[in-house]
Amino acid sequence: MFISKTKPLRCLTKHISKFHLSTALFHTWHFLSLPSSPSLTQIKQAHARILVSGLAADARFMGHLLAHLSLSDSVPLGYCKSIFRAISFPSVFAFNNMIRCLAKGNSNSPLQSLALYSSMQRGYLKPNNYTFTFLLQACSFASANTEGIQVHTHVMKLGFGNDVFIRNALIHLYCACSRVENSKRVFEEDALCRDVVTWNSMLAALVRSGQISVAERMFVEMLDKDVISWSTMITGYVQNGLLKKGLECFNEMREKGIKPNEAILVTALSASAQLGLISYGRLIHSTIESVNFPLTVPVGTTLIDMYAKYGCIEQSKFLFNCMPKKDICTWNVMICGLALHCHAKQVLALFQSFISEGFSPVNITFIGVLNACSRAGMVSEGRHYFKLMTNDYGIQPEMEHYGCMVDLLARAGLIDEAAQLIETMVVPLDPVLWSTLLGACKIYGLVEMGENIGNKLIQLDPNRDGHYVQLARIYAKARKWEDVVRVRRLMAERTRKIAGWSLIEAQGRVHRFFAGDREHERCYDIYKMLESIGLRVAEAGYLPNISPVLHDIGEEEKENAIKEHSERLAIAFGILVTEVRDCIRIVKNLRVCEDCHEVTKIISRIFKREIIVRDGSRFHHFKEGKCSCLDYW
């Protein structure tokens, strides 16, 4: 029978007195109660009792069942429909709850609720305020602007324009349909008909449309802020790439004594992960632990992702194993995290466990799996999973999947096969694929092919500096210095080069270095350390590889230019200010050049330091003279 913490269906007991049911039946109804969030099984049990009592056609009982079903996730829509169809004379209440079942985001076609609304009107039933909230919800889920406007017209015609719930739903609808101006119009129509949800909905509409400074002003103006107002503003900053501002807002909220909830913690952790700065995220994590905040699925998943992005993959694995409950996102972040760290075999093993647990892979799962294959150069496995994805799971490959495959094939030297794959793609071509191929031309010294692709790319996107850089590197490797100069000049005329930088967290601060940087307060010591590193790596037999240097300068100057790459300055600073037992963690915006990669391996050996570099596309974990990427990147 049902446990004590249950909420009886009050209508049922009322019904009993009305029909003077027998005492025995009264007891049956008394036990026919449901908890506030019943499971599908519990609802089905209640349904069975109603059927046994011969009340399957009663609008009130069935309306309640539908109300519970509309709240529960993953309820088969066919089941709701069969309940609704059994009602002899559906009331507005029953219609509303069926509309709500149809409107839910997990229903395949929320707009079916509009058809039900029409049939309700044909039955001469008058919609009420609840009807419109659910209908507008359906239009929001479907991002259906035209239908939404039609519902809005009905709202006005039938005189529900001053209902605050409906107005809030309208603001939300126009936001979901990317019509922020319409949201604003509804918001401004009546300043008296607003509550905190109205303000929050408008705030969300502004941040979602990227109007962050307008949102910021509104947030300051708001007299009545609740935890969702803060959550919306923090999320707004983070989703618009203003990560530091998002974290500052999070701090401000805490200083005001407002306790963060799950949504806020998840956003703050995600911002810290994106920044790649470990101390901040660790601080949030320790706060979560100190207040005994439960390791819920979203919090745990974000923590796993965050540690993977910090380079602490072992910590991610530990958390993954600790999580009492996992969803598909949890598995995906673990798979993608391991792939980011080039642990290809572990990725494939985890994918098997994922399937054994009864999960069905989605597009992102395969991005992780294919990325792992690509980074480890596992050609046959990559081909196998690419086929598995389309043939067994019916997932249409997206740009990212093709990207992994092109990268895998091209870097393995199968450049013709990679080019063929690009030609046969079923999605619109992204120049990044040709750019991947261009990278492979550099590895294999294919000057002619590289020239063709490089020129094609430059034609397609003349303002992007990356294509010129890659082409110039191909020429540099072939020591065709005149061509290097020509491409560099073109680049200087047409583009603005993105400056490379490296970050390191030390002594409670973030230090950023550019190549050849002399701005740091410990500049003298850093360059002294760089010199000492240079001598020791030379003693260890290192010979500089100057092909990454594009400048048309003398050989000695080229050597010096490499020596002063931003990551080397950051590493020198790291050796200077951290303890030997500490790992040196660097975050770099561009990819590590071959020479720096080689030198960092040697540094890790002769200085006995663990160095983790997160570059533009992956992690390099340097230890005892080796890198986790096994020089394949």
Next chain:
DNA sequence: TTAGGGTTAG
């Protein structure tokens, strides 16, 4: 007797 806003994976 049914209602609204903010959250995690490439």
